[in-house]
Amino acid sequence: MEVAELAVKRALELGATEAEAYVQRAKIIRVGGSEEIEDFNTVESLGIGLRVVLGRRIANYSTSILDEAEVEGAVAKAVKIARVSPEDPDWRRLNRRFGESQAQGYYDDSLEALDYQEVVEALESPLSLVRDYDPRVKPTRVFLTVGVTGVSIANSYGEGCERKETYVVASMRAKAKEGGLESTGSEYQQARSWREIDFEELATKASERAVKFLRARPIPGGRMPVIIRNRIFASILGVLLSGPINADWVQKGASPLSNRLGTQIASEDVHIIDDGVMEGGWGTRPFDDEGHPTQRTPVVEGGILRSFLYDNYTALKEGVESTGNAQRRGYWTTPQPSPSNLILRPGGVSFEEMVAETREGIYVEETIGEWLSNPVSGNLNATVTHGYLVKEGELTEPVKGVVISGNFYSLLKEGIELVGGDLQGSMNYYSPTVKIRQLTIAGK
Amino acid sequence: MLESLKSELEKALDRAVGLGASYADIRFQRYDYELIEVENRALKSYSSRRLSGVGVRVVIEGGVGFASTSDLSQRGIGNALDNAVRAAKALGDRGRALKVGEVNESEVTLRVKTDPFNVSPEEKVSLALDANKAAWTGDEIKSVVTRLGLSKDYRLFISSEGGEVAVETSLVGLWHQTVARVNGVMEMVGDAESLCSGFEFLKSKDWNAFTADISRLAIEAAGSRTPPPGTYPAVVDPEVVGLMLHEAFGHASEGDYVYTGESVLSNRLGDQLASDLVTIIDEGVVEGGYFFPFDDEGVRKGRTVIVEKGVLKGYIHDRNSAHQFGVESTGNGRAQDFENIPVVRQTNYYMEPGDHGFEELVEDIDFGIYLRGRGSRGGQVSIGMGTFTFGVGPSKMIRKGELAETVRGVVISGLILETLKTIDAVGKDLKITTSVFGGCGKKNQMVRVGDGGPHIRVRRMTVGGR
Known part of the structure; x- marks a missing residue:
């Protein structure tokens, strides 16, 4: 806390009218390899991000050097940049509401002192599981990241606040070969604590997918029903919706949802919530990156657009309360509104029912390139690397190399036929498996 | 200090x-x-x-x-x-x-x-x-x-x-x-x-x-439409050529992916993988590219020939993959910053120019598309399968040998080893670019890269769209 407070105090002494300091410490372990474990890397980093305000002139400065002289130099440079910056007529002030929400499950203290040997052994187990799964399969990439981060925020209005968070990501890629045929299968898991990672499942899913897709091929194009796996639809939701519901996009006029508040943008059974306090969620934390408490914000209720997501700047510009969505992607970036955990509320249809109700369609299990979809026009595009043709209510042959496309907004309005009950996350985006009435498939 | x-x-x-x-x-x-x-x-x-x-x-x-x-x-x-x-x-x-x-x-x-x-x-x-x-x-x-x-x-x-x-x-x-x-x-x-x-x-x-x-x-x-999905003959501009080479071929030529067998280019040295008009280079210091005379393992980055006249000649290596293959490092060991270890990365990856003028590339196409990189949204590939998907910028249809209406929302996809074989003409221009706003991501590390090439013509390109 000392460095942050020192920086704020020094900025005020140099003539700043407001100042904010954001100090981030990170301890990261990354272990990875291909057929076997090859790398063990550790990172200890520390940095400070400063926001200095002179009236309505703002400057940001960051440095990874935290000795007193460098911090003083950084503050002086920030004040100098602020003096020459043009005024931002929309600037009101820094965040004044500090506090903590009831967020749970974002910190696991067992990750503070992980034994390096134990980490290597834990990752050894899925590798041998893949090797033993089937003679045609071998592991080609394995990766584990364990992160422990600490953040302290101080500004010229607040007492300051501190939080600690933990993250674990494990991923596995396997390759299958048989005669001249080749295929790959991947799986990853994300969690906020060590014990939640199921290394066995990681290995089994990657291997299974690789083997099953040896004979996968494209199918002819056309329009047909598409069942999209929870995690893939979550990722699509993130790509296409996180920008348009960002208050900053809305205020700039860049969001297609500007002027749509209170109107029907999706069918009645679509409910989307931004939940900053979801237990153990990837984006869960007690306060945002400006120190404002996190909260649950209904974004779409019964198809009606209810709220955008705000940080302090965009909220004050519009005269509303911040929704606690300020996020810095690192201490060196400026805060921006960003979803905490964006969730499409699950329905009650099981995956088996969805398949059973499909006469002819495709089940999309893995895709690449969905992030190429355009959030402004709503054009959705993704290349299916792993999918299945559904015929007469059953999963049949494996499919790869076809492109699904459609318009995300028409999909929200009249395209979603069934919503599953199996919520899963892709980073901080969550969705159940969904069945879409019709999408265009560009095939062979 | x-x-x-x-x-x-x-x-x-x-x-x-x-x-x-x-x-x-x-x-x-x-x-x-x-x-x-x-x-x-x-x-x-x-x-x-x-x-x-x-x-x-x-x-x-x-x-x-x-x-x-x-x-x-x-x-x-x-x-x-x-x-x-x-x-x-x-x-x-x-x-x-x-x-x-x-x-x-x-x-x-x-x-x-x-x-x-x-x-x-x-x-x-x-x-x-x-x-x-x-x-x-x-x-x-x-x-x-x-x-x-x-x-x-x-x-x-x-x-x-x-x-x-x-x-x-x-x-x-x-x-x-x-x-x-x-x-x-x-x-x-x-x-x-x-x-x-x-x-x-x-x-x-x-x-x-x-x-x-x-x-x-x-x-x-x-104000324009998206193109009808289908397969077209295409003229591809240097930015899209660079993007496609870097993403779909360049990554597959990285020694670490080749060694594990993950890459479609594993065990393919000496094979004719592209039309004989195609020569592909990775080079540390080129006009317009990222300045990279030495890598992060102290090795000089010179000029590495990957494909010569369509034949796969070599891969790019850091010290680790060089050891695995029993060759010298090509100076491609790069780390995002001091917090990361060097891994095999491309530097400036490009196709060498040929002898066609731009008009010559377009005039033989009766109905096709001119794919442009400006406004591109990047791409993604599966190096194991050789599949690629790129969102290119606003492009133009080609009708009866001439550039026609603008189309938007153009997404191309295909199998790189098939696409490279259908290149039937290579332009005489050359443009290589880099960026201070982004770079290439691999294994959670971002590094600055350059890529490019001449205009080329491809006989078959799958175009998605809405």
């Missing part, structure tokens, strides 16, 4: 050897970055960043451990060394061996006229503001964002073998994005130009014309 730090780092190397390391290297980095963002005629943010620290790599009985710290005190460096040793020992003999190759001693600094960090903040802000204002060309324009990016990267590499290489590179550029709305349809087009140069590059160009042209393209795109 640098001299005293250097002697501290040398002491740490000695200590590493004393603790049983058969090899050790230390990388020191000091990175300065400024990003100025102007949005809708107002300065949105002025961010300035300084990053500094060391990364220590040790090899102990086959295990390779790495640790980094931003704490440059004697204690901080000592801690990092201890962590690296601990990590190496936890790996046991699982680690990756490193090819011991050339030992270089060199110091190279990109020559610049004006250090971008000696230019006043006022001058930079006003350049970005003017360019942003120039993009308001009409009522269709809904939002415009302009960014000015400036960076300076100093890297020092020292090793227990006696290697010592220092490289300093500056990279500057301007990025702009316009959102336009025509008849209720919104479209977003972004583009950037960057160069390894001092501030003089930013002063030498007419950025107002640059941003106004992006607005013109956004309006044109918003």
Whole structure:
């Protein structure tokens, strides 16, 4: 806390009218390899991000050097940049509401002192599981990241606040070969604590997918029903919706949802919530990156657009309360509104029912390139690397190399036929498996 | 300060050897970055960043451990060394061996006229503001964002073998994005130009014309249709050629992916993989590209021939993959920063020019598409299957040998080894570009790269769209 407070105090002494300091410490372990474990890397980093305000002139400065002289130099440079910056007529002030929400499950203290040997052994187990799964399969990439981060925020209005968070990501890629045929299968898991990672499942899913897709091929194009796996639809939701519901996009006029508040943008059974306090969620934390408490914000209720997501700047510009969505992607970036955990509320249809109700369609299990979809026009595009043709209510042959496309907004309005009950996350985006009435498939 | 730090780092190397390391290297980095963002005629943010620290790599009985710290005190460096040793020992003999190759001693600094960090903040802000204002060309324009990016990267590499290489590179550029709305349809087009140069590059160009042209393209795109999905003959511009080569072929030629068998190019040396018009190069110092004379393992990055007249000639390597293949490193060991280990990465990856003029490429196509990179949204590939998907920029249909209407939302996909075989003409132009606003991501590391080539013609390209 000392460095942050020192920086704020020094900025005020140099003539700043407001100042904010954001100090981030990170301890990261990354272990990875291909057929076997090859790398063990550790990172200890520390940095400070400063926001200095002179009236309505703002400057940001960051440095990874935290000795007193460098911090003083950084503050002086920030004040100098602020003096020459043009005024931002929309600037009101820094965040004044500090506090903590009831967020749970974002910190696991067992990750503070992980034994390096134990980490290597834990990752050894899925590798041998893949090797033993089937003679045609071998592991080609394995990766584990364990992160422990600490953040302290101080500004010229607040007492300051501190939080600690933990993250674990494990991923596995396997390759299958048989005669001249080749295929790959991947799986990853994300969690906020060590014990939640199921290394066995990681290995089994990657291997299974690789083997099953040896004979996968494209199918002819056309329009047909598409069942999209929870995690893939979550990722699509993130790509296409996180920008348009960002208050900053809305205020700039860049969001297609500007002027749509209170109107029907999706069918009645679509409910989307931004939940900053979801237990153990990837984006869960007690306060945002400006120190404002996190909260649950209904974004779409019964198809009606209810709220955008705000940080302090965009909220004050519009005269509303911040929704606690300020996020810095690192201490060196400026805060921006960003979803905490964006969730499409699950329905009650099981995956088996969805398949059973499909006469002819495709089940999309893995895709690449969905992030190429355009959030402004709503054009959705993704290349299916792993999918299945559904015929007469059953999963049949494996499919790869076809492109699904459609318009995300028409999909929200009249395209979603069934919503599953199996919520899963892709980073901080969550969705159940969904069945879409019709999408265009560009095939062979 | 640098001299005293250097002697501290040398002491740490000695200590590493004393603790049983058969090899050790230390990388020191000091990175300065400024990003100025102007949005809708107002300065949105002025961010300035300084990053500094060391990364220590040790090899102990086959295990390779790495640790980094931003704490440059004697204690901080000592801690990092201890962590690296601990990590190496936890790996046991699982680690990756490193090819011991050339030992270089060199110091190279990109020559610049004006250090971008000696230019006043006022001058930079006003350049970005003017360019942003120039993009308001009409009522269709809904939002415009302009960014000015400036960076300076100093890297020092020292090793227990006696290697010592220092490289300093500056990279500057301007990025702009316009959102336009025509008849209720919104479209977003972004583009950037960057160069390894001092501030003089930013002063030498007419950025107002640059941003106004992006607005013109956004309006044109918003008022256009998406192409009917299908398979077309295509003329591909240098930016898309660069993107496609880098993503779909370049990554597959990276030694680590080849070694594990993950890549479609594994065991294909000597095979005819592309039409004989195709020659592909990875090179450290080229006009327009990212300035990269030495890699992060102290190895010189020269010119590496990957494909010659359609035949696969080689892969790119760092010291680890060079060891695995029993060859010399090609100088492609690159790390995002001192917090990461070097892995096999491309530098400037491009196709060599041929002999066709642009008109000649277009005139033989009865019905096809001219794929353009400007406003592209990037791409993604599966290097194991050789599949690629790219969202290219607003493009043009080709009808009866001539460029026709503009189309938007163009997404191309295919199998790279099939696409490269259907190249039936290669243009005589050559354009290689880099960017200060992005780069290439692999294994959670981002590095600056360059890519490009000439215009080419491809007989069959699958185009998705809405």
